[in-house]
Amino acid sequence: MTLSECAAWLRARDNFLIITHRRPDGDTLGSAAALARALQSLGKTAYVLENPETTPRYLPFVRELHAPDDYAPDFVISVDIAALDLFPQNANIYRSRVALCIDHHPSNSLYSKDALVDHTRAACGELIFELISLLGDLDVATATALYVAVSTDTGCFSYDNTTANTFYVASKLAEAGAPVAELNRVLFRAKSRGRIAIEGVICSQMEFFYGNRAAVVIITNEMTQRAGADEDDLDNVAAIPVSVAGVEVGVTIRELAGPFDCKVSVRSAPGVNSNDVCARFGGGGHSAAAGFARHEAAEKIKDRIVAVLADFLPGDPA
């Protein structure tokens, strides 16, 4: 589907429900909120399915757009969701009836009836911005939601995915009234005590392999608790190991509910494909950022992934 086909598709329909992905981030929430608002301002009925894992950090006002409990949508739209297994629990009933998927992940499994997928966009929010530009005007709240989407998925425009178009979109969102300074302060500059403490632990526990070309850190539940860090504080910690100069691939292994329930995040510089690394473990994502889940002790996973990295960083793993 092209952007204008997608805009026409939306214009011709009504009664939408918009779904965000598990462990929602700024891009999925911002994209959903912006799309819902834009459709509502065209006189249509559109809601965002409440994401049980949503935290207020990114976008408190997404709440105002949540679907009533008894809402029966005619068209289900997923935003920023690459595959069905990334649906939150309460969205599983819609798995077989997604009418439209709007996404920017190259690994998108094309599970929906129609799809607008463009992996050249740094954020799904870029696609939503362009769609909304075709549908009507951009108000302040919509611009705010889209700025959250675009800025968070690019690490405040610092990640490799940032393009001329990303900056162009940001300029239009700022022009439309998105409170850039305030959002930047909340999203990127202010750090909670829990965040500062967990960053301290991560920085001191990090291990290096392959002549410092790979960095791996394990975040146990005990470390998290001792640091007083909550879920929000752990947001995007996966970006830390690869930020060390010379490191080409950074791996973060995080214990979730129990010690054998781990989430692994891989981040890489050009030259190492994170998606390919994670595919070895049944996961996926982008070339610079991918992940997988695994039921195994963190130390075991570390050993496995360090071994696998030999195929990506030839040389002695010491």
Add this chain to the structure above:
Amino acid sequence: MTLSECAAWLRARDNFLIITHRRPDGDTLGSAAALARALQSLGKTAYVLENPETTPRYLPFVRELHAPDDYAPDFVISVDIAALDLFPQNANIYRSRVALCIDHHPSNSLYSKDALVDHTRAACGELIFELISLLGDLDVATATALYVAVSTDTGCFSYDNTTANTFYVASKLAEAGAPVAELNRVLFRAKSRGRIAIEGVICSQMEFFYGNRAAVVIITNEMTQRAGADEDDLDNVAAIPVSVAGVEVGVTIRELAGPFDCKVSVRSAPGVNSNDVCARFGGGGHSAAAGFARHEAAEKIKDRIVAVLADFLPGDPA
């Protein structure tokens, strides 16, 4: 002077020398390099005066544009320099003959014959971009220099000075071929192992007072050595304590040569005046950033400064 008057002024003249400010940053160096290149590509003679304090961190290629020793310019241009006392030592001979000053500081003292000053621009590089757009095309090297200027003066687009125009300029620079991903990695994302390690120590050693409104950290020589951190790695660590959410004043006490030779840096949010805090110890600086030196054990200094903060953050110091 308006932008187009300034462009006409440049077009009508030749034999330029461009001066950067003391302790040069990305904005002054990037602006100077871009302007020199743009003038050269118009067939004019234009050089940048070598800045004795330049480090290669920001812009290695500015070196290619340095003026020969015997260069006798007809027109001296200063970029990003608010006042004459910010001239580097070797530029002092030009103090009385600056023909044109291009700057974005509100405090600009208008010391030059002509001036293009606009304090609504986040970076001087934004003004240079617009000038160059009026003069001709933007090549990759010029776009690179300007991206360094604009991105460093806005903390990679995260500071409060970032505007819609800043983003617009960045989009045009990316379009013109500035290697955004590479520059972001070098300027904002890459951290040395020593830096990562010392940040880890700082984050875990930080102490909080006055209901988390004050944060204090001591950096001993032993901590620095154990982290393998050098002087560069300690650059701007004073910004860390005040970056904690809710903290209004952050104090960094660093041991220098010996344990009784300390440098104290104070950073504060609006509402607490760092200069006033440091004045109590014979130091000074700006309202948001100040410092002092003291011959006393770090722990003693900490106790003293926590006590003094009672006058700035009324309440129980616990």
